[in-house]
Structures are given as structure tokens and as C-alpha cells.
Amino acid sequence: MSELVIDKDIDRSKMKISNEVAIHIGKMNKWYGQFHVLRDIDMTVHRGERIVVCGPSGSGKSTLIRCINRLEEHQQGQIIVDGTELTSDLKNIDKVRSEVGMVFQHFNLFPHLTILENCTLAPIWVRKVPKKEAEEIAMHFLQKVKIPEQALKYPGQLSGGQQQRVAIARSLCMKPRIMLFDEPTSALDPEMIKEVLDTMIQLAEEGMTMICVTHEMGFAQAVANRVIFMDQGQIVEQNEPREFFRNPQSDRTKLFLSQILGH
Amino acid sequence: MTLTFTRKEMLPPQAPPVSQIGVVRWMRENLFSGPLNSILTIVSILVVWWIISHIGPWFTNAVWYAGSLAECRQILDGATGACFGVIRDRWSQLLYGFYPSNLFWRPNLAMVLMVVALAPILFSAVPRKLLWFSAVYPAIAFWLLWGGSFWVPVAVLAGFGAGYGAFRILAPLSSLLSMLAGVAAAVIWWVFLALPLAGVLQSVAPLALQQVASRDFGGFMLSIIIGVTGIALSLPLGIMLALGRKSDMPLIKVVCVGFIEFIRGVPLITLLFTASLLLNYFLPPGTNFDIILRVIIMVTLFAAAYMAEVIRGGLAALPRGQYEAADALGLDYWKAQRLIIMPQALKISIPGIVNTFIGLFKDTTLVVFIGLLDPIGLSNAIRADTNWNGIYWELFVFIGLCFFIFCFGMSRYSMYLERKLKTDHR
Ligand SMILES: Nc1ncnc2c1ncn2[C@@H]1O[C@H](COP(=O)(O)OP(=O)(O)O)[C@@H](O)[C@H]1O
Ligand SMILES: [Mg+2]
Numbered sequence: 163m164s165e166l167v168i169d170k171d172i173d174r175s176k177m178k179i180s181n182e183v184a185i186h187i188g189k190m191n192k193w194y195g196q197f198h199v200l201r202d203i204d205m206t207v208h209r210g211e212r213i214v215v216c217g218p219s220g221s222g223k224s225t226l227i228r229c230i231n232r233l234e235e236h237q238q239g240q241i242i243v244d245g246t247e248l249t250s251d252l253k254n255i256d257k258v259r260s261e262v263g264m265v266f267q268h269f270n271l272f273p274h275l276t277i278l279e280n281c282t283l284a285p286i287w288v289r290k291v292p293k294k295e296a297e298e299i300a301m302h303f304l305q306k307v308k309i310p311e312q313a314l315k316y317p318g319q320l321s322g323g324q325q326q327r328v329a330i331a332r333s334l335c336m337k338p339r340i341m342l343f344d345e346p347t348s349a350l351d352p353e354m355i356k357e358v359l360d361t362m363i364q365l366a367e368e369g370m371t372m373i374c375v376t377h378e379m380g381f382a383q384a385v386a387n388r389v390i391f392m393d394q395g396q397i398v399e400q401n402e403p404r405e406f407f408r409n410p411q412s413d414r415t416k417l418f419l420s421q422i423l424g425h
Numbered sequence: 426m427t428l429t430f431t432r433k434e435m436l437p438p439q440a441p442p443v444s445q446i447g448v449v450r451w452m453r454e455n456l457f458s459g460p461l462n463s464i465l466t467i468v469s470i471l472v473v474w475w476i477i478s479h480i481g482p483w484f485t486n487a488v489w490y491a492g493s494l495a496e497c498r499q500i501l502d503g504a505t506g507a508c509f510g511v512i513r514d515r516w517s518q519l520l521y522g523f524y525p526s527n528l529f530w531r532p533n534l535a536m537v538l539m540v541v542a543l544a545p546i547l548f549s550a551v552p553r554k555l556l557w558f559s560a561v562y563p564a565i566a567f568w569l570l571w572g573g574s575f576w577v578p579v580a581v582l583a584g585f586g587a588g589y590g591a592f593r594i595l596a597p598l599s600s601l602l603s604m605l606a607g608v609a610a611a612v613i614w615w616v617f618l619a620l621p622l623a624g625v626l627q628s629v630a631p632l633a634l635q636q637v638a639s640r641d642f643g644g645f646m647l648s649i650i651i652g653v654t655g656i657a658l659s660l661p662l663g664i665m666l667a668l669g670r671k672s673d674m675p676l677i678k679v680v681c682v683g684f685i686e687f688i689r690g691v692p693l694i695t696l697l698f699t700a701s702l703l704l705n706y707f708l709p710p711g712t713n714f715d716i717i718l719r720v721i722i723m724v725t726l727f728a729a730a731y732m733a734e735v736i737r738g739g740l741a742a743l744p745r746g747q748y749e750a751a752d753a754l755g756l757d758y759w760k761a762q763r764l765i766i767m768p769q770a771l772k773i774s775i776p777g778i779v780n781t782f783i784g785l786f787k788d789t790t791l792v793v794f795i796g797l798l799d800p801i802g803l804s805n806a807i808r809a810d811t812n813w814n815g816i817y818w819e820l821f822v823f824i825g826l827c828f829f830i831f832c833f834g835m836s837r838y839s840m841y842l843e844r845k846l847k848t849d850h851r
Contacts, residue, residue, distance in 0.1 A: 231753055283765075287764060288754065
């Protein structure tokens with residue numbers, strides 16, 4: 163919930179939003195048993211958009227982005243990712259998953275594999291990239307997240323911030339067109355949050371389409387082109403960040419912002 | 426009174442007091458740290474001494490050169506002492522049962538090759554190419570031990586090739602279909618084609634070893650055959666059962682749970698009697714289903730049920746995030762299991778798995794109750810000889826020692842493996 167100030171100058175030259183639709187969600191509903199967790203979600207994401215999703219705990223933010231790569235199944239409505247509709251068809255699911263990268267709150271690195279192996283596993287086994295080439299790609303992205311020297315260590319030997327950056331690199335090795343982040347910094351100590359946010363900013367600068375569940379409002383203000391506020395499984399408000407923070411419309415949003423920003 | 430002080434000469438380092446170093450210190454800390462501990466130490470020493478002084482002579486007076494128990498007693502002349510002459514006299518039976526002695530080279534060679542075949546599986550430093558040898562080793566061992574036509578094991582091995590071929594042909598269509606087709610092709614091959622093909626090959630190129638019947642097998646050879654085969658088969662079967670038990674598909678789940686609970690609820694000895702007696706009623710008349718093979722199947726099923734539960738424990742210990750990360754990267758179910766889930770679950774389960782292995786290996790002695798001559802069964806057979814009538818301890822000590830060496834070896838290996846695979850740096 164920090165108000166981490168993003169002091170970095172952000173290069174906006176490549177942050178272009180195209181007309182192409184990356185993700186379309188229409189009238190989507192989801193239940194956990196009797197519990198109606200997502201209600202009538204409508205949302206369209208264009209290529210190049212950087213969307214921050216916020217809202218109180220339990221409002222369904224994680225569930226929403228987990229539906230986008232089918233870690234959770236929705237029961238009603240439509241989710242189309244890169245032109246592929248998510249149904250129970252396994253082929254479509256595999257296709258979507260190989261194009262959508264996901265970063266988790268608890269990193270979820272594979273502890274029995276080295277950092278390098280973590281990064282090469284999916285390219286080798288899913289994309290069928292030759293091992294040597296996969297290793298080159300992995301080193302390229304590890305360089306990008308600034309930890310190439312840790313390549314041969316195991317995840318347990320790295321700090322939380324480093325592990326999260328490896329997790330980002332691991333996703334990038336699949337060359338995804340869309341990245342999903344589920345509270346990537348909320349399990350980290352304050353001094354490590356910045357290094358992870360910097361990596362995410364760098365991705366945004368390269369024009370990656372991103373959906374981030376985060377409470378880092380500094381990040382939202384600096385990078386996002388749209389902020390979505392969720393409560394009780396529905397989208398309550400969405401706006402471009404400046405307006406969203408300065409001029410929230412709904413009472414729920416106001417209450418949430420006052421709690422999170424602490425005044 | 427002045428507070429200023431200046432040292433004139435520096436003190437040289439000195440050895441610590443005798444009471445603080447080495448043996449003395451260790452004894453003070455561990456054996457005599459208080460009156461109660463001192464008393465316990467002294468009592469323990471007395472107990473150990475009493476045991477040694479009673480059992481020691483039995484070993485030190487042992488007679489190794491005697492052809493019968495009577496001769497042994499004569500040599501001992503009233504003193505207590507073991508009569509290990511029986512081991513010298515009958516070691517070949519304890520090791521090989523009634524396997525023809527001119528053919529001992531065959532089990533010996535099979536044993537040596539087994540070490541070669543196991544090496545790449547147990548130690549990652551051994552070249553991976555040797556795994557090919559490990560894969561064909563079962564056929565080689567079968568041929569060496571039982572003899573008969575060389576082409577029978579070859580034809581059986583070819584069944585795997587047939588299954589794999591069918592799998593590859595249909596693989597682009599559907600993974601489930603191709604797997605079923607692979608299994609079906611292999612079974613069809615084994616049931617209808619393998620033996621005729623072996624017959625044809627045998628008539629073209631005769632190559633055979635003298636046949637040895639299963640009832641001549643015995644001793645540690647038998648224990649090792651049943652134990653090693655059971656171990657090698659029960660692990661993969663246990664993995665499949667554990668996965669089946671966690672499956673989303675109700676039918677598979679019910680079958681696996683039912684199987685596991687049934688096998689765990691029944692004593693092994695019941696299963697062995699089933700193997701030796703009842704199976705004959707169910708099988709079509711005239712089929713000769715080898716008794717050792719039947720026992721191996723029962724022992725494997727029994728161990729696999731326990732293995733499945735051990736592995737399920739390992740699976741339960743994995744955080745959900747591991748499955749989700751694998752899914753999010755686009756790995757399908759089998760790849761996720763093979764590359765992410767199983768390596769970690771099996772690593773967690775190593776102590777339980779090895780426990781099951783050791784239990785299985787020792788349970789091979791139960792085959793004595795269905796008339797197979799494992800080492801215990803042979804000790805009875807040896808006693809039936811008038812020369813050795815009445816000899817118990819020497820045989821049991823020897824058999825126990827041999828089992829201990831095997832089981833202790835497995836236990837040490839598992840500790841080595843755990844240390845080697847420890848990458849979590851917690
Ligand atoms: N697997 C599940 N089964 C049942 N209820 C769940 C499950 N996962 C989440 N929930 C419930 O759904 C709601 C939304 O969860 P989540 O999407 O994780 O919220 P958020 O990420 O916004 O904190 C919560 O009330 C949570 O308790
Ligand atoms: Mg959440």
C-alpha cells in the first residue's frame with residue numbers, strides 16, 4: 163500500500179495503444195459453488211494497454227485475471243484472448259496459455275530447478291525450442307531483469323525481489339503477447355518492491371500489453387493508461403489514472419482510496 | 426588507586442585445561458554430566474558387558490570346518506560356540522536354492538549385469554547412454570536365469586516397440602486414443618504374436634540356453650529376483666495409482682481408490698495364497714502361469730498400494746502454486762507431472778518410498794508359505810538333513826545379516842539421494 167514515488171523518467175515513445183483487441187470479456191459470470199464471485203464482467207483490452215486492477219481483498223481481482231488464462235473456469239459469458247475463445251477445448255486453452263504470461267504473488271518458481279532451467283523449461287517442452295537456443299533466450303531475459311549472474315543458482319538461494327524478477331523472465335521466455343500480474347509485489351519487503359516495479363515499467367515501455375492487480379498506486383499513476391476498481395465481484399469504476407485518483411466517482415472507490423492512501 | 430594499566434609482556438597462547446578438551450571433555454559432557462547420568466552410564470556399560478560376555482564366545486569359538494552338527498559339537502567339546510560349518514557346507518543352497526550348480530555362472534552374470542544396469546539409474550554421474558542397457562536388462566536377466574530360447578525375450582521386448590509404434594502413429598490425432606492404442610497393440614502382440622514369432626526365429630537361428638524350472642529357484646537369488654522386480658514395478662504403478670486417486674475423472678478415481686483400499690486391507694500372505702492356489706481356478710485350463718511370475722505380480726500390487734499412499738502424501742505437500750505455474754506456462758498435464766510435480770513429490774516421499782522398498786524386500790520371505798524356497802524355506806530344508814538337524818541360530822544369523830546388508834544399503838542410498846537432491850536451501 164505504499165505510495166512509492168516513481169522517480170524514473172518514463173519513455174512513452176513505444177507505449178502505443180492500437181485498435182486491435184487483445185482481450186475481450188463479455189457478460190462473464192463465475193460462481194464458486196453457490197458463491198457468485200464475478201458478476202457481469204465486461205471488459206475490452208486493446209493491444210498495448212497497461213491496466214491496473216485494484217479493489218478490496220476478496221473482491222475477485224485474482225479470480226478475474228486467472229479466468230483470462232483459464233486457471234479458473236467461467237460459467238457464463240465469453241472470454242476471447244487474441245482471437246481465441248476460451249472454452250473447455252484443451253487446444254484453445256493451451257494456445258492462450260502459451261501466449262499469455264502470468265506472474266504470481268508468491269513467485270511460484272520451481273524449487274528443484276536452477277534459475278536457468280526454470281526459464282528454459284517451457285520454451286523447450288511447449289515451444290519445442292532447441293535447448294541451446296532456449297538457453298540463449300533465457301540469458302537474454304535474465305540480463306534484462308538484471309540477474310544473469312544468478313542463472314545457475316536455485317530459487318531458494320535468491321531474495322524475494324530476485325525471485326520475482328526471475329518469475330517475470332520465465333514468463334517472458336515464452337515470448338507472450340500479454341502479461342498478467344497478480345499482486346507481484348505484495349509478498350516483498352519494501353526495499354525489493356522497487357526493483358520489481360522497475361522491471362515492470364521497463365516492460366511497459368517496450369509496449370507490452372499488461373494487466374496488473376496491484377495496490378502500488380505510484381505505479382498505476384506512472385504507467386497505467388486505465389485503472390479498474392472492483393468490489394464484490396463487479397467492476398465498480400474505471401478511468402484513466404489521473405482522473406481516477408483525483409476525482410473518484412463512486413463512494414466505494416472514495417472509501418477504498420482513502421483507506422489505501424491513508425488520509 | 427590508579428586505573429591506568431599498561432601491559433609489559435604479551436601472553437603466549439596456552440592449551441586449554443585437560444578437563445575441557447578431547448575425550449575427557451566429551452565424556453564429562455555426554456556420560457557423566459550429573460549423578461543420574463553417571464549411574465545410567467555405569468549401568469549401561471555393565472549391561473553391554475554382560476551381553477558381550479555371553480554372546481562373544483559364541484562367535485569367537487565358532488567352528489567353520491565341520492561337516493555335520495555332531496562333528497561340530499565334538500570339536501567344541503562342551504564349550505559354547507557357533508557352528509558356521511553349515512554355512513560353508515550349504516552356502517550354495519542358501520544363495521541359489523536348487524539351481525543346477527554347473528549353471529551358477531548364469532545367475533552370477535545376471536547379478537553383475539544388474540549392477541551395471543542399476544548404475545545409470547542410481548547415479549547421475551554414470552553416462553546416460555547406459556540407460557539403454559537398463560531398459561533391455563530385464564529381458565537379458567530373464568533369459569540368463571530361466572534359459573530357453575533367446576528369441577522369447579526378444580519377441581517380448583519387441584512388443585514394447587509395437588506399442589510405441591502404434592502410439593506414434595496415432596499421437597497426432599489424440600493423446601488418449603494413441604495411449605490406448607499403444608497398450609492394445611502391445612497386448613495383442615504379446616498374446617498372439619510373440620511366441621509364434623519366437624518359434625519361427627528359433628527354427629531359423631537356434632540359440633538357446635538350458636532351461637531351468639522355477640521350482641529350482643531359491644535362496645537369496647529368489648529373494649533378489651522377487652524383490653528387485655517388485656521394487657522396479659511398484660514405483661511406476663504406485664505413481665499411476667496416486668495420480669489416479671487425485672484424478673478428476675470419477676471412474677479412474679473410483680477404480681484407484683478401490684484398488685488401494687482393497688490391497689491395503691488384505692494381508693500379503695492372503696494375496697500370496699491367492700496367487701499360488703486360486704489363480705489356477707480362474708485361469709483357462711492348461712495355461713501354465715509361472716509361480717514366480719504370479720508371486721511377483723502379487724508382491725508388486727501389494728507394494729504399489731502402499732507406494733501410492735506414500736506418493737499421495739508427497740503430492741499433498743506441494744503448494745498449489747506449482748500446478749498453477751506449470752499450467753500458466755502452457756505445460757500439459759503429463760508434462761507438468763513429469764517435469765514439475767513428480768520430481769518434487771517423489772523427492773519429498775523418498776523416506777516413505779524406501780521404507781516401502783525395504784518392507785517389500787523383507788516380505789519376500791513370506792513366499793516360504795506357498796512352498797517357494799526363499800532363504801528361510803531353505804533353512805528348513807537344510808535342517809531336514811540329518812547332518813544338520815537342530816541347527817537354527819547360525820542360519821538365522823547368516824540370513825539376517827544378508828538381509829541387513831541389502832536393507833542398510835538401500836537406506837544409505839536414500840540418505841545420499843536426499844542430500845543430493847536438496848536444492849531448496851531452507
Ligand atoms: N477456490 C475457491 N473456492 C471458493 N471460493 C474462493 C476460491 N478462490 C477464491 N474464493 C473466494 O472468492 C472471492 C474472491 O477471491 P479473489 O479473487 O482471490 O479475491 P482478491 O484477489 O480480489 O483478493 C473471495 O471471497 C474468496 O474467498
Ligand atoms: Mg488476490
